[in-house]
Amino acid sequence: MFETTVAPAPGAHPDGHAASFDQAKHAGAGSRPGSWLAVSFLVPPVGLGRIGDAWRRVIDRHGTLRTVLTEDPASRTAPPGTPRLIRTHDIVVTGGQWRRVGDGTTDPRSVLRELFDVACEPFGMPSYRLTVTTHDDGTRTAVIGLDHCHGDAWSLLVLVRDMLAVLGGSEDEGIDLYYGADGVELPAAVPSFADHTRDLERRPTAPDEVRNRWARIMADGDGLMPRFPLTLGDVSAPRDEVVEVIDVLDTDGVAALEAAAQEAGVRLLPLTVSVLVGVNHAMDAGTLRAVFPVHSRRGPEGDRRKWADSVGWFITNSVLECNSVDPLECDAAVSDAIGLGSHPLEPLLRPWGGMPRTKGMFALSWLDNRRLPVQVPVGAQPQHVSAWIRTDGVMAWFVLNNDGMRLRVRYPQTPEACQTVGTWSKMVTEGLRALAGYPGAEAVVGDAEDTADVPV
Incomplete structure (x- = not known):
């Protein structure tokens, strides 16, 4: 493990700056296991010294990795139920060294989870670590873990790309410039997520129609976020998680599904939503309602890519609602959800004390890595590394890569x-495979009126 030492940045404001809405909510829950995310990837056959130097250069490139979070002391004496005041502070890296972890016989995945549970927590100084495992054949796998406050899935790919770009440079050149896999020169520094937070604070308030839409969503949910529409049993307290990963479609299957979407006049996501609505109808689960994360990396006019190469939690939550299996209406519902997520959440959810903690919450995430502007060489074999947590809700990720589509589902044990969740995920898988023309796959069927427009 490469362990960095840090110190307050010279001239930094002693009180720091306000954290983002999501950072404050996440860190406000306190230090706890499983608050991190991580990515593994193969590194070139170079020495640990060069890998450590590359990591230092990546840290220098990303201002987000030179920030830490603290809790304002006033929060400790605030009345119960009062939101904790979280601040972000600028730091500098003063040094770093490699330290061996584990005994060499324990499963590296267990060692990493235990390490990241302790080191990659909201108030870590810093809250990230780089580890390298050497395999019997001499190859090496690097794993970067960081607390969620400082990153998202897109950020993980940025870090992998930047590490490989630096390691791919020539030591004789001093690696003064960063180059992507496609040979495009990357700037030595990119905007920090803290800058993005302050940019949001300067934006105008959301229009009345957006405020009214959020008010209706919250009223429909009795002041809570959308919940999984089928029974989860006793989730009065978080339970150990169950995580299922399903290979839904291969490359040809995704191509066939894209062709079906094109014929219906939509993209893949709305067509997938039509399947989800059909499953709800078939399971007598009512309208599809789910928390829907959308990215907030859209830059200003004239610089739309401003945040594309930055690391940070560039995700905001919206709500996806749809009760029609017509792909065009599903497309409109997706556009509506993206529009709702295009405005800072804190002012919108302030009447409900922020985003309400909701037992049984249901969230859907869509990540098409093929469309991201950040690409990682396939030979690096990048893979997300998951924490083990306890949960009382359901989270479903649809992930598309060059080798197909996977559905990852997490729910309480x-x-x-x-x-219920197992049946739901199987029906969703079957519905998507049927649209892609898989032999033997059965289309999702609800009542006749609801499914009249399902393309099959």
């Missing part, structure tokens, strides 16, 4: 949830 109760007999009821294993039954």
